[in-house]
Amino acid sequence: MDKIKNKIIIITFLVFIFGLSLVNVITEDREISESENRPLQQLPSFSFERLISGKYTQQFDQYMMDQFVLKDAWVGLKSDVERLFFQKKENNGVYFAEDYLLEMFTEAGPYYEKNLEAINAFHEKMPNILATAILVPTAVKIYEEKLPLFAPVYDQNEMLEVAQTELTIDFVNPYTVLNQHKNEYIYYKTDHHWTTLGAYYVYQQLMSDWDMTPYLNYNIETVSTEFYGTYYSKANNYHLSPDEIDVYYPQDETSFTITWDDQTEALEGLYNEDYLSKKDKYSMFINGNHPLTIVKSSVKNGEKLIIFKDSYAHNFVPFLAMNFEEIHLIDLRYFNLNPYDYIREQEIERVLFLYNLSSFGSDSTINKLKVLN
Known part of the structure; x- marks a missing residue:
């Protein structure tokens, strides 16, 4: 009887292994992973030279790892088993925090002080520019109480206090405003960005700081109820509800155009709705990441603004576009020209540095402002 059971187990195992291998062979390779938002490795071309080199x-x-059949399902199953049976509270640096996924934030980052120095160097080189910095706390600071018990977390308020003390330009600290609205939908629950509502509150704070009138008359439209962000992909917790993406459309008739990089392409409006059918839905805001993005509006007031930024600026810009005729966004991670020359050529008189604290502490490319002239 035991022999029969053993044979059944062995046969079942072999059928499973060979069946899985067969499915792997006949299944068409995928080019992109929607869950990881990255291109997948394709079958490499063989040569003895490449074999010897490794x-x-x-x-x-x-x-083989990228194209393994039902890879996302297996990864999700592994995560479920670890959470249910081993009480695991985090995965890939992301905590399972009640209804939120929150990043592990345990240090200011190796470039935090250096990047503050780079901004001060910018101010020394262009003292006549009206310069302001906004460093945005990430969701883990606003929702610390949701973290698992004893989860280590660095106090982002210390970072904000250091910036307030050390920066020689105007500094807008958004923590108080965001914390006042923490019970509202100001951060995505599955993504590392703030929502348009969070950006909207800080936009009003910035306009007050700049002694400008914020534009307040918007029609709010939910354009997606199926947004799963970067934390969702990292944590592999496939039981969370998706986020919503809201867009604020001005009630007054205003037109916008966006150009990027070599400026051979243009987008009418501030949103590329093609992204709503993709995994990376957040890139609908001003068409995602580019070295250089230029936003022009029908607000004919001659006002120009340049923003050094990470992607937190993307859903912030549509609000600023109601106050500026032109907004030039530079992402120093990809921008390889001299930003000082660009500012002089464009005759721009106001600059905004807009980063979240996590990326600001880890981005080595902001140092270009210190090195270049």
Whole structure:
């Protein structure tokens, strides 16, 4: 009887293994992982030279991992087992925090002080520019009480206090405003960005700081109820509800155009709705990341603004576009020209540095402002 059971187990195991292998062979390779938002390794071309160098085996190993059938389901199952049976409270640096996914934030970052110095260097080189910095706390600071018990977390308020003390330009601290509205939908629950509502509150704070009148008359439209963000992809917790994306449309008739990079392409309006059918839905705001993005509006007041930024600026810009005729956004991670020359050529007189604290502490490219002239 035991022999029969053992045979059944062995046969079942072999059928499973060979069946899975067969499915892997006949299943068409995927080019992009929607859940990870990245291109997948394709079958590498073989040559003896590449085999000897190790490049072929390295790429083939990555190909097998990327193209493994039902990979996302297996990864999700692994995460479920770890949470249910081992009480695991985090995965890939993301905490399971009640109804939110929150990043592990345990240090200011190796470039935090250096980037404050880079901004001060910018101010020394362009003292006549009206310069302001906004460093936005991430959701883990606003919702610390949701973290698992004893989860280590660095106090982002200390970072904001250091910026307030050390920066020689105007500094807008958004913590108080965001914390006042923490019971509202100001951060996505599955993504690392703030929502348009969070950006809207800080926009009003910035306009007050600049002694400008904020534009307040918007029609709010929910354009997606199926947004799963970067934390969702990292945590592999597939039981969370998706986020919503809201867009604020001005009630007054205003037109916008966006150009980027070499300016051979243009987008009418502030949103590329093609992204709403993709995983990376947040890129609908001003068409996502580019080295240089230029937003022009029909607000004919001659006002120009340049923003050094990360992607937190993307859903912030549509509000600023109601106050500026032109907004030039530079992402120093990809921008390889001299930003000082660009500012002089464009005759821009106001600059905004807009980053979240996590990226500001880890971005080495902001140092370009210190090195260049």
